[in-house]
Amino acid sequence: MVEHRSLKIHREDAVLRVTLANPAQRNAQTPSLWKALGEVARTLDPDIRVVIIDAEGNDFSAGLHLDMFRADGMEGEVNLMQKAxxxxxxxxxxxAEYQxxxxxxxxxxxxxxxxxxxxAIGAGFQLALGADLRVVSDDVHFAMREVSLGMxxxxxxxxxxxQTVGYSRALEICLTGRFVEAQEAVGSGLASLAVPRQDLAATTDQVVAALLEAPAPAVREMKKLALAATLTPVSEQVTNEAAAQARLLHRIAAGSSKG
Incomplete structure (x- = not known):
């Protein structure tokens, strides 16, 4: 079983619940958490049919822990500035390892x-995008803030x-860093459902129950077919992301973020 101080993992029959569990820091993320999440996915029991990714507290995730930007790094974590x-x-x-x-x-x-x-900001938004389906509360606020930081x-x-919202809207969301709220999330396809906060857990359980009713082989094949229908291979896109971020953070770490 994968263990991390900011992660709770619970299995019930064919359902695995993966919970971000650092609400005091708004479930801010660190590289060690990313590695743990990757390990959970890599070692997933084939008998697991549904994975729920959720979070404790008021926010799903405020994104990368700000201490990761300190020159001296964050205790117990890789020093990203030194590496860059x-x-x-x-x-x-x-x-690429963290992705x-x-x-x-x-x-x-x-x-x-x-x-x-x-x-769900930055890394929080991207973790939600890594799921196949998203159920959101009516107070959800998605945002990509990286570009405003020069990344x-x-x-x-x-x-x-x-792939979900189209080139122009995706570019605008990332460049402006604005919030995408519940109504737009559902209308654009970012979310399947938006419900009152108090109904989020129950509604998610209902969605999971519906998924479990379908024959497992058909569900597996349908997921593969839907993914194959998307236009941009994720394997190529994450390589592009890694190279771009490496160039940008290299400049920031070297003290030359302008120009």
Whole structure:
């Protein structure tokens, strides 16, 4: 069983619940969490038919923990600034390792459902995008804030976002960093359902129950077919993300973020 201080994992029959469990820090994310998420997906029991990704507290995830931007790094975590300063190539390889915590869910046979409440920003938004389906509370606030910091979303989110809402809207969402709220999320296909906060857990369970009613072989084949129908291979897009982020953070770490 994968263990991480900010993650809770619970299995009940054919359903695995993966819960972000650091509500005091709005479920801010770190590289060690990304590696743990990737390991959960990699070692997923083939008998698991549905994975629920949810979060404790008021917010799904506020994104990358801000302490990761400190020059001296964050205790117990890789120093991203030092890594970015050293080598673009090595840093791109490091990002590729972290991306697995977001992209590997699409490669599993299980249907992955994200139950999202409150703010899902940056890495939080991208984790939700890594799921097959999203059920959201009516107070949800999705946002990509990376560009405003001189970076780009690099955790596998640009391909599913663009495939879902289209090129122009995806670009606008990322460049402006604005919030995408519940009504727009459902209307654009980012979310399947939006419900009052108090109904989010129960509604998610209802969706899961409906998924479990369908024959497992047909569900597996349908997921593969739907993924194959998308236009941009995620494997290519995450490589592009990693290279772009490595170039940008290399400049930031070297003290040359302008120009």
């Amino acid at each position: 300063k050293a080598s673009e190539t090595e840093f791109a390889e490091l990002i 697995r915590g977001f992209t590997a869910w699409r490669e599993t046979d299980a249907i992955v459902v994200a139950a999202v409440q409150g703010h 780009i979303p690099d955790l596998g989110g640009t391909a599913p976002l663009t």
